Amino acid sequence: MVEATASHPVHDRLSINRLGLWLFIISDSFLFAALLSSRFFLQGVHRPAELNQPLGLVISIILVASSLTAYRSEMAAAHGDQRGFRNNILMTIGLGLLFIIGVGVEWREAFTHFPPSTGFGTIFFTLTGVHASHVLSGLILLGIVLFLGRKGRFTSGSYWGVEGAVKYWHFVDVAWVFIYPTLYLVS
Amino acid sequence: MAAASGLKPILKGLSFALVGLLIGAGLGLLFTSLTNRPSTEPVIVLGYVFALLGWLLGVGLWDAWGREWVGLPVQGEAGHDWRRFFRFTTDHKIIGVQYLVTFVVVMLLAGIASVLMRVELMAPGKNILGPNEFNTTMSLHGIMMIAVAVATIIGGFANFLLPLMIGADDVAFPRINALSYWIIPPVAVLLLLTPFFGGFDSGWTAYPPLSVINAHGQLLFLLAFLTFGVSSILGGLNFLTTIIKLRAPGMTWGRLPIFVWSIFAAALISLTATQFVAYGLLMIILDRVVGMSFFRASEGGNPLLYEHIFWFYSHPAVYIMILPAFGIALEVLTHFSRKPLFAYKWVVGAFLGIVGLSFIVWAHHLYTSGMPNSLHIPFMVTTELISIPTGVVFLAALGTIWMGRLWLTTPMLFAIAFVFNFLIGGVTGIFLADVPTDIQLQDNYFVVAHFHYTIMGGEIFAIMAGLYYWFPKVTGRMYHEKLGKVHFWSMFLTYNVTFLAMFWAGIQGMNRRVADYIPDLAGINLFVSIASFFLAASFLILVYNLVRSWARGTVASASPWRARTLEWQTSSPPPLENFPHPPVVVGHPYDYGVPGSVHAAPAPVGGGSEDER
Numbered sequence: 184m185v186e187a188t189a190s191h192p193v194h195d196r197l198s199i200n201r202l203g204l205w206l207f208i209i210s211d212s213f214l215f216a217a218l219l220s221s222r223f224f225l226q227g228v229h230r231p232a233e234l235n236q237p238l239g240l241v242i243s244i245i246l247v248a249s250s251l252t253a254y255r256s257e258m259a260a261a262h263g264d265q266r267g268f269r270n271n272i273l274m275t276i277g278l279g280l281l282f283i284i285g286v287g288v289e290w291r292e293a294f295t296h297f298p299p300s301t302g303f304g305t306i307f308f309t310l311t312g313v314h315a316s317h318v319l320s321g322l323i324l325l326g327i328v329l330f331l332g333r334k335g336r337f338t339s340g341s342y343w344g345v346e347g348a349v350k351y352w353h354f355v356d357v358a359w360v361f362i363y364p365t366l367y368l369v370s
Numbered sequence: 371m372a373a374a375s376g377l378k379p380i381l382k383g384l385s386f387a388l389v390g391l392l393i394g395a396g397l398g399l400l401f402t403s404l405t406n407r408p409s410t411e412p413v414i415v416l417g418y419v420f421a422l423l424g425w426l427l428g429v430g431l432w433d434a435w436g437r438e439w440v441g442l443p444v445q446g447e448a449g450h451d452w453r454r455f456f457r458f459t460t461d462h463k464i465i466g467v468q469y470l471v472t473f474v475v476v477m478l479l480a481g482i483a484s485v486l487m488r489v490e491l492m493a494p495g496k497n498i499l500g501p502n503e504f505n506t507t508m509s510l511h512g513i514m515m516i517a518v519a520v521a522t523i524i525g526g527f528a529n530f531l532l533p534l535m536i537g538a539d540d541v542a543f544p545r546i547n548a549l550s551y552w553i554i555p556p557v558a559v560l561l562l563l564t565p566f567f568g569g570f571d572s573g574w575t576a577y578p579p580l581s582v583i584n585a586h587g588q589l590l591f592l593l594a595f596l597t598f599g600v601s602s603i604l605g606g607l608n609f610l611t612t613i614i615k616l617r618a619p620g621m622t623w624g625r626l627p628i629f630v631w632s633i634f635a636a637a638l639i640s641l642t643a644t645q646f647v648a649y650g651l652l653m654i655i656l657d658r659v660v661g662m663s664f665f666r667a668s669e670g671g672n673p674l675l676y677e678h679i680f681w682f683y684s685h686p687a688v689y690i691m692i693l694p695a696f697g698i699a700l701e702v703l704t705h706f707s708r709k710p711l712f713a714y715k716w717v718v719g720a721f722l723g724i725v726g727l728s729f730i731v732w733a734h735h736l737y738t739s740g741m742p743n744s745l746h747i748p749f750m751v752t753t754e755l756i757s758i759p760t761g762v763v764f765l766a767a768l769g770t771i772w773m774g775r776l777w778l779t780t781p782m783l784f785a786i787a788f789v790f791n792f793l794i795g796g797v798t799g800i801f802l803a804d805v806p807t808d809i810q811l812q813d814n815y816f817v818v819a820h821f822h823y824t825i826m827g828g829e830i831f832a833i834m835a836g837l838y839y840w841f842p843k844v845t846g847r848m849y850h851e852k853l854g855k856v857h858f859w860s861m862f863l864t865y866n867v868t869f870l871a872m873f874w875a876g877i878q879g880m881n882r883r884v885a886d887y888i889p890d891l892a893g894i895n896l897f898v899s900i901a902s903f904f905l906a907a908s909f910l911i912l913v914y915n916l917v918r919s920w921a922r923g924t925v926a927s928a929s930p931w932r933a934r935t936l937e938w939q940t941s942s943p944p945p946l947e948n949f950p951h952p953p954v955v956v957g958h959p960y961d962y963g964v965p966g967s968v969h970a971a972p973a974p975v976g977g978g979s980e981d982e983r
Contacts, residue, residue: 302670
């Protein structure tokens, strides 16, 4: 009973997992919708001049680039290329860590210009903080996938773990694609 | 000895939780030593989060799931005696029973809270509770009953019955299902601890700025509600996937039992809207714990934001509560009228219409909160539009009973009472949807009576119908019919006396959420209180009947009601994995009296029409 797949011989486990993940993504995007709407409700399109625009642009490019390596690792896993799969996952994790470091630097500056107790600071720290916690959970998932991949868990016919983690990573990236202009560009 | 070994997973969970609590509390102290803020609330938050993780890992998440993530084989044991109800088991039927028993107990606890409130309100002035204790009691009653209303049908009945009704052997994600149950005990612990941390006087709605500045009990409430939201989201995700992917061969969308459709509609709401309340609660936590300014007007904060975010979930949430109740009521009405469900397709359309409309009505809770007047009319119109799909459901219920050969068992009586009560709840809702009357009736007992007519007179009556209707399927024994009827009549009459009088009290100016009132209202309040004590007493009959019948009721057959849906086509209680031969669906579930009609044939031996006995 513990192994769910054993009790559903007639059902396509992969398509069930995919649907479950998509529903989770739909659900989670409502959280981001709430986050974005609160920015406009409280702050309108107010944008402080002290925002570090170059840094914001750089970490955005880093995160989008990590989606590319994540995609390449999934495709490598699908074709049974274990080496390519592991290298690309490693690169994705590296880029994700770079992004987190970038957010950390950004937070350091933000503390002096608009701390969390101020109006814009409240929005800035909440949006970036909730997003960064998603990035961290994505990094943990990718780490588990890398660990299991090293043990030879995934084959070209069975790599749901890779696919699931990578899809989640793409979702986290897309969420940033909405958060970045909301914080840095509108005015 | 046997008891100790049976409770081993729970003891393990508790010890892991203790370790987590210490780690989290330590991190909380570390955090506050780096900042200049008071340390109590960060210690509570981090201590709780780590205790929750420890509890879940200890109680079974690690053995049944986590081991897989580090490349170890998973462990798990099913068991057949009472111990299986205290384990992280993945059998949907056991999880269903866990939910049902838990939430019937929670309902009784919340009922005791309401009796305390009515004792306090028997006479003006202070009687047994001070203002703060009264409001904490009121808030606890509110949030516990909200949890009962959200989780009893989806967590309990749908878990047990939905896979059976669609001919599946379990839900799509059995381990997520177990997780969504075992995340609930910490919620109950937190709520019961709130009185020891100063209580929380904000009501279950927790409006800021009060909820930002009051005692630590409020923080426990916020964490509990947030955790419960996670459970609700996971449950919604699981049922949607189950319904979409695990239907038996031939179980087309047009042949789904109406209860399954109602769960599908409710799950759509709980999957999506719940994220909003999670964010609303998070905002209050951030304001309290790290000093953010969501609701501090001097920094550009605005408490109205919370009301918008909160009701964007909490109004759709009443349809998470009432849609499954529609499902149960129509299910029971059809089987005991021995007629096809009237206007099946229109009902399905009405359910989905309610889901859509439920997302664009939330601001009718803000008529008197200071939102722009230009929003009043649009939200009044959308709110009143909802009466069209609910009217369709209501007419379908009447059309099903019409000219039927009614079999007036206890569940049927409760289902008919549901239709009666919900009519009163719906009609009084119109006065609250209309801006001019709502401004007059805002925050008095008319509102209290209205939502108790929809949720208690509606949903709780439907839960009662479901408890009696499926009791033989779940326990394998029959309930005592005569006691059931005594329970019905005592509950139905005392319920209506209590809450009809509350409409009157409200119109007379009796405010909600206060422990005291002007002496002019003493008579009506004494009347309501006495009626409510009789109402509370009627639940004792229910508890006695359930406990006694489960222990030594007469053994039930597979299909005591000779109903056609699939859950009755297997033994009572059903075996592990539900059907000895997976069923094949060949016709509509409700074609009572249609010559030659068959709902399902057991495959692969196939062919028979055993469901037409």
